[in-house]
Amino acid sequence: MDKPRAVVLLSGGVDSTTTAAIALADGFEVYAQTFEYGQRHRIEIDRARLVGQRLGVREHVVVTIDLRAFGGSALTTDMPVPKHRAVDEIGGNIPVTYVPARNTIFLSFALAWAEVLGSHDIFLGVNAMDYSGYPDCRPEYIAAYQRMADLATRAAVEGVRPLTIHTPLIRLTKAEIIRRGLDLGVDYGLTISCYDPSPAGVACGACDSCLLRLKGFRANGIADPIPYRVDVKS
Amino acid sequence: MDKPRAVVLLSGGVDSTTTAAIALADGFEVYAQTFEYGQRHRIEIDRARLVGQRLGVREHVVVTIDLRAFGGSALTTDMPVPKHRAVDEIGGNIPVTYVPARNTIFLSFALAWAEVLGSHDIFLGVNAMDYSGYPDCRPEYIAAYQRMADLATRAAVEGVRPLTIHTPLIRLTKAEIIRRGLDLGVDYGLTISCYDPSPAGVACGACDSCLLRLKGFRANGIADPIPYRVDVKS
Numbered sequence: 407m408d409k410p411r412a413v414v415l416l417s418g419g420v421d422s423t424t425t426a427a428i429a430l431a432d433g434f435e436v437y438a439q440t441f442e443y444g445q446r447h448r449i450e451i452d453r454a455r456l457v458g459q460r461l462g463v464r465e466h467v468v469v470t471i472d473l474r475a476f477g478g479s480a481l482t483t484d485m486p487v488p489k490h491r492a493v494d495e496i497g498g499n500i501p502v503t504y505v506p507a508r509n510t511i512f513l514s515f516a517l518a519w520a521e522v523l524g525s526h527d528i529f530l531g532v533n534a535m536d537y538s539g540y541p542d543c544r545p546e547y548i549a550a551y552q553r554m555a556d557l558a559t560r561a562a563v564e565g566v567r568p569l570t571i572h573t574p575l576i577r578l579t580k581a582e583i584i585r586r587g588l589d590l591g592v593d594y595g596l597t598i599s600c601y602d603p604s605p606a607g608v609a610c611g612a613c614d615s616c617l618l619r620l621k622g623f624r625a626n627g628i629a630d631p632i633p634y635r636v637d638v639k640s
Numbered sequence: 641m642d643k644p645r646a647v648v649l650l651s652g653g654v655d656s657t658t659t660a661a662i663a664l665a666d667g668f669e670v671y672a673q674t675f676e677y678g679q680r681h682r683i684e685i686d687r688a689r690l691v692g693q694r695l696g697v698r699e700h701v702v703v704t705i706d707l708r709a710f711g712g713s714a715l716t717t718d719m720p721v722p723k724h725r726a727v728d729e730i731g732g733n734i735p736v737t738y739v740p741a742r743n744t745i746f747l748s749f750a751l752a753w754a755e756v757l758g759s760h761d762i763f764l765g766v767n768a769m770d771y772s773g774y775p776d777c778r779p780e781y782i783a784a785y786q787r788m789a790d791l792a793t794r795a796a797v798e799g800v801r802p803l804t805i806h807t808p809l810i811r812l813t814k815a816e817i818i819r820r821g822l823d824l825g826v827d828y829g830l831t832i833s834c835y836d837p838s839p840a841g842v843a844c845g846a847c848d849s850c851l852l853r854l855k856g857f858r859a860n861g862i863a864d865p866i867p868y869r870v871d872v873k874s
Binding site for chain 1: 703704705706707740741742743744745747748749751752753755756775776778780781784785787788789790791792793794
């Protein structure tokens with residue numbers, strides 16, 4: 407029997423890579439979707455391609471959209487990316503690295519592709535534990551998106567099986583995510599998480615994303631296999 | 641006092657043009673958003689620009705996204721656009737001119753721009769009376785989108801005024817829409833509705849969109865001011 411198809415949003419970071427590995431382990435044929443949206447950490451697109459090849463996705467599309475036209479985020483403008491000395495400085499308000507409506511836009515393209523593929527499953531690596539406090543990573547947002555999606559498409563009218571948005575990481579800590587990925591054989595050396603990497607892809611070691619990642623590896627008692635610009639305890 | 645800002649999705653057709661006129665009449669400063677999404681009726685983008693200038697929008701962005709990558713619609717591929725002899729042949733199933741998740745994608749970009757502008761109002765010219773049966777034009781879909789949007793953005797977390805998606809045409813017939821626009825001084829000679837126009841922008845007169853438009857003008861007892869390829873009763 408043919409495997410069911412799933413669209414997996416793949417950015418080349420720890421979370422989306424682990425999510426793609428979970429989708430494959432769950433028996434889905436994976437259609438990976440990556441966005442070139444004007445992010446300053448553009449290197450993640452090359453990493454996403456590498457990750458997709460290594461995992462064995464069926465198809466991989468890179469969708470180009472220009473979120474710089476709107477501005478409003480340190481990830482798409484010249485606004486500086488906040489740096490910290492320690493992971494417990496993260497939290498409180500929504501940081502300037504938040505990109506307005508990013509997950510809503512990404513999920514909408516995933517929904518379009520899923521509809522064309524005849525897929526009823528989208529995987530998204532959002533996480534509401536060790537995260538930057540973005541509103542569009544919360545479980546209540548995902549639930550509302552799924553209710554909307556079930557009214558949005560041909561399937562909604564023609565009574566086909568409704569869509570499921572899988573968020574297998576949403577209640578896991580970064581340490582648990584990495585443990586899960588290691589159990590599935592993920593090579594985290596291919597991934598990149600940094601919001602502000604060097605052109606060659608060396609991570610800064612001080613942005614929210616680097617600090618959360620390092621904390622996750624440390625909690626597992628293993629070294630993060632990627633290079634960092636600063637001397638980090640891993 | 642400054643006028644409140646609204647993002648208006650403007651395609652250059654009868655419905656979105658009337659919607660923009662309504663937003664202006666309601667006292668909003670209008671930020672028009674148009675999509676170049678690989679549609680075969682690309683001429684609508686030029687018309688949208690003309691309409692925006694004539695109406696006096698504050699700013700107009702054309703967002704380029706490639707929906708052809710997914711296929712699945714007669715509006716973005718070489719699939720023929722269905723033609724009819726009369727308007728009562730329209731209806732029943734969702735036609736091949738449906739573009740998967742199009743309104744969901746468009747609204748997501750509008751949501752992003754609204755968030756950056758500090759706007760809490762989006763106007764969308766969907767209509768569930770004289771329409772092609774697209775699932776993402778129905779009131780229940782719009783309501784679900786709004787619930788999702790209220791959880792998606794910075795405003796959701798920071799307790800700012802929630803978003804309103806205005807759909808002033810949703811319960812109007814095409815005749816009522818045109819009457820409303822004429823009352824507001826809209827010049828429908830600038831608009832285009834055809835799914836399959838000639839390169840110079842002459843409407844086919846036989847697709848769903850042309851037939852619904854012609855019916856609307858006829859019901860008002862006035863001639864449609866745009867040129868048609870075939871001999872149409874208007």
